[in-house]
Amino acid sequence: MPARNADLFAAFLALGVLLVGLMLVDTALSRRLDEAATRQRRAIVTTLTLTDLCLTTETRSTRHPSLADLHTPFQDHPLALDRFPSGSLMVLPPHLRPREEAR
Amino acid sequence: MRRALERQRHILDFTLSSLARRRGRNLALLIVYTLVVFLLASVLFLAAALKREAALVLADTPDLIVQRLTAGRQDLVPIRYVESIARIRGVQAVEPRLWGYYFDSLSGATYTLMVSAALADHPGAILIGGGVSRRSEPGEPARPLGKGDVLPFKDADGGVLPLRVQGVFPAASELVTADLVLVSATDFRRLFAFPDGQATDLVVRVRNARERATVAAKISRLHPDSRPVLRDDILRTYEAVFDWRGGVIVLVLAGALLAFVILAWDKATGLSAEERREIGILKAIGWETSDVLLMKFWEGAAVSLCAFFLGVFLAYLHVFFTSSLLFEPFLKGWSVLYPRFRLTPQVQLGQLAVLFVLTVVPYTVATIVPSWRSATIDPDTVMRR
Numbered sequence: 001m002p003a004r005n006a007d008l009f010a011a012f013l014a015l016g017v018l019l020v021g022l023m024l025v026d027t028a029l030s031r032r033l034d035e036a037a038t039r040q041r042r043a044i045v046t047t048l049t050l051t052d053l054c055l056t057t058e059t060r061s062t063r064h065p066s067l068a069d070l071h072t073p074f075q076d077h078p079l080a081l082d083r084f085p086s087g088s089l090m091v092l093p094p095h096l097r098p099r100e101e102a103r
Numbered sequence: 104m105r106r107a108l109e110r111q112r113h114i115l116d117f118t119l120s121s122l123a124r125r126r127g128r129n130l131a132l133l134i135v136y137t138l139v140v141f142l143l144a145s146v147l148f149l150a151a152a153l154k155r156e157a158a159l160v161l162a163d164t165p166d167l168i169v170q171r172l173t174a175g176r177q178d179l180v181p182i183r184y185v186e187s188i189a190r191i192r193g194v195q196a197v198e199p200r201l202w203g204y205y206f207d208s209l210s211g212a213t214y215t216l217m218v219s220a221a222l223a224d225h226p227g228a229i230l231i232g233g234g235v236s237r238r239s240e241p242g243e244p245a246r247p248l249g250k251g252d253v254l255p256f257k258d259a260d261g262g263v264l265p266l267r268v269q270g271v272f273p274a275a276s277e278l279v280t281a282d283l284v285l286v287s288a289t290d291f292r293r294l295f296a297f298p299d300g301q302a303t304d305l306v307v308r309v310r311n312a313r314e315r316a317t318v319a320a321k322i323s324r325l326h327p328d329s330r331p332v333l334r335d336d337i338l339r340t341y342e343a344v345f346d347w348r349g350g351v352i353v354l355v356l357a358g359a360l361l362a363f364v365i366l367a368w369d370k371a372t373g374l375s376a377e378e379r380r381e382i383g384i385l386k387a388i389g390w391e392t393s394d395v396l397l398m399k400f401w402e403g404a405a406v407s408l409c410a411f412f413l414g415v416f417l418a419y420l421h422v423f424f425t426s427s428l429l430f431e432p433f434l435k436g437w438s439v440l441y442p443r444f445r446l447t448p449q450v451q452l453g454q455l456a457v458l459f460v461l462t463v464v465p466y467t468v469a470t471i472v473p474s475w476r477s478a479t480i481d482p483d484t485v486m487r488r
Contacts, residue, residue, distance in 0.1 A: 016412030
């Protein structure tokens with residue numbers, strides 16, 4: 001007897017739920033497995049007094065966003081919009097926003 | 104109970120057959136819908152994993168970094184500031200940091216050069232990150248640098264300073280060390296003709312974490328040209344990363360929103376003539392209004408649940424198994440050195456629940472509402488139209 005559509009759909013949903021469950025299990029396992037590597041990175045940060053993650057090496061403002069220069073629109077010249085692609089993923093750190101800077 | 108379940112199965116059977124009859128249209132809908140969920144889930148997963156990584160790895164970053172501003176730009180800090188800052192109550196230690204950027208014209212890469220006390224007695228030696236070890240010069244076969252290799256640097260006078268690699272940071276640390284080159288203070292000052300008595304910035308250790316802000320305020324009063332950056336500021340930097348206001352994120356969210364508006368609009372403006380006739384026939388052969396609504400509910404739920412599970416699963420593979428292949432060009436930008444890292448998966452039920460509510464619920468509701476109108480009118484009228 002051929003499988004009914006409803007049963008196939010239920011099987012697909014069960015597979016979806018199973019995959020979501022596996023993602024959660026993978027998250028928990030990976031955390032445990034990556035613990036040593038995370039500790040190692042943390043130790044390097046402490047020893048070398050590092051301040052930022054190396055997500056990109058494109059520009060100072062995205063390589064070390066927490067220590068970057070103050071961002072002022074058009075600070076270099078009129079129409080000087082951010083021309084670095086990495087700047088389109090990372091926003092201005094809260095402490096470098098003009099209102100915060102005035103605290 | 105068994106009877107109710109059987110009724111649902113029959114209606115679902117019919118709904119899926121009905122969807123299969125309009126295969127092309129529904130497949131296109133499923134692909135667009137899956138793409139929307141995939142993009143949203145990718146942003147959500149990547150942002151959460153990065154935030155978690157930053158919170159864990161940068162937990163012991165310096166309590167306070169003191170920079171100096173001249174004419175609105177970051178400038179070198181006089182080392183004499185160390186003494187006055189060290190006298191502030193609550194300050195445990197103050198150390199100058201020497202670091203900067205070096206553009207390697209041979210490979211086109213930019214390194215972060217930093218002085219390490221461990222190399223104080225080893226002038227001429229360097230420790231490099233994984234990204235630096237992978238540098239390559241045009242026309243030369245790519246070969247990773249290792250212990251004993253020599254890397255030539257051009258100093259401020261135009262001379263060449265050859266520095267020997269003493270070690271490479273482990274691959275697992277690339278997220279913080281990819282572009283790092285540790286050098287001795289002597290080599291650093293020679294490379295950049297760095298003036299004596301100056302530092303890039305100062306690291307301040309504060310005894311009591313609750314006093315950090317007070318100490319920062321005192322430093323600002325003592326040296327009005329200084330800018331203290333607190334550890335909390337550094338951590339908040341990564342809390343804000345991938346904020347919805349980021350350029351690409353706005354595009355992704357706007358695209359997703361637009362796609363949803365189109366999908367919802369398509370559904371809410373009413374059913375096609377074929378769909379209306381189908382409802383009329385079903386009612387004429389004895390289906391109740393509630394059966395028709397149930398069928399439409401299953402239709403919306405089937406499409407949106409398929410798109411949800413497919414989108415979430417593909418996003419998980421994308422972010423944690425391909426290192427965010429789609430976002431990589433943005434992070435890489437014009438840079439030559441690119442860190443290779445695999446983020447620890449960070450998926451929580453709460454995230455998935457938010458995504459579910461934002462994507463599945465609106466579409467399912469948008470499918471039922473117009474059906475309600477058609478299902479409540481006379482079947483004869485519907486079929487005659």
